[in-house]
């Protein structure tokens with residue numbers, strides 16, 4: 001197989017550094033570009049050295065247009081606004097865009113749908129095998145148990161995380177809502193404070209904890225009268241996300257333009 005020419009966006013971030021190292025070590029991928037935002041201290045530095053591996057010969061750039069023109073795949077763990085902008089450039093370049101960023105708003109979906117008419121997008125709030133398996137379990141449990149079981153989703157992440165609820169919590173909330181055949185946006189309760197009143201029947205609640213260096217813990221609680229089911233996942237290393245992202249890039253390369261998720265990549269639908 002010819003190596004896929006791969007660009008990592010957010011190359012000096014926590015995930016970006018792990019991705020640069022993973023791409024450099026992969027037989028079927030070749031690092032051809034690394035992006036950071038304009039004004040970043042990382043611009044001009046070698047992406048390999050920033051990632052803590054040997055020199056990669058790739059200077060981190062703030063010019064996505066020229067970098068993407070020479071690539072097959074963009075792996076993007078940046079943030080909401082960067083990923084929205086990059087999806088339009090990935091569409092112009094007709095490449096694969098793997099989006100791990102989180103913190104999107106419901107209306108962002110239409111931007112990704114439009115871009116995916118021209119390129120292949122794989123987007124997921126969690127790229128790990130484990131979480132995507134757990135989502136299937138949550139969907140089944142929610143469908144089997146019905147609305148007399150209250151669903152609450154608790155997540156904990158490191159102190160640097162900037163969005164809440166996490167993308168994974170929302171992914172698990174979507175799975176629960178699908179199981180109940182309801183629209184998550186109409187039943188979600190995203191945090192409680194003060195005199196909240198009783199819990200509305202059918203609500204799917206979210207609670208976010210932040211602290212320390214926690215990579216990512218998620219627990220879905222289905223609480224009934226006299227019993228409680230807990231379905232959870234704990235990420236112990238960011239390597240589970242990089243592994244998933246690289247797998248998504250390789251899977252998407254020969255697919256038609258479209259908006260895919262990790263369940264497509266893993267054959268879990």
Ligand SMILES: NC(=O)C1=CN([C@@H]2O[C@H](COP(=O)(O)OP(=O)(O)OC[C@H]3O[C@@H](n4cnc5c(N)ncnc54)[C@H](OP(=O)(O)O)[C@@H]3O)[C@@H](O)[C@H]2O)C=CC1
Pocket residue numbers: 009010011012013014015016035036037038040077078079080081082099100101102103124125126127128167241
């Ligand atoms: N789907 C999944 O499996 C996972 C998703 N994530 C998500 O990935 C995202 C990144 O997480 P993490 O690595 O921890 O965060 P970091 O803040 O460590 O990294 C993000 C990087 O992207 C950079 N960036 C911001 N804007 C741009 C831009 N326009 N072009 C290029 N780079 C840009 C940031 O620069 P600066 O700091 O200067 O703004 C930063 O270096 C988050 O949304 C997180 O929730 C994380 C892990 C797994």
Ligand SMILES: O=C(O)C1=N[C@H](C(=O)O)C[C@H](O)C1
Pocket residue numbers: 102125126157161165166167168169215216217235
């Ligand atoms: O910001 C993180 O770190 C993570 N973000 C993703 C999320 O929002 O769910 C995935 C993982 O939990 C780590």
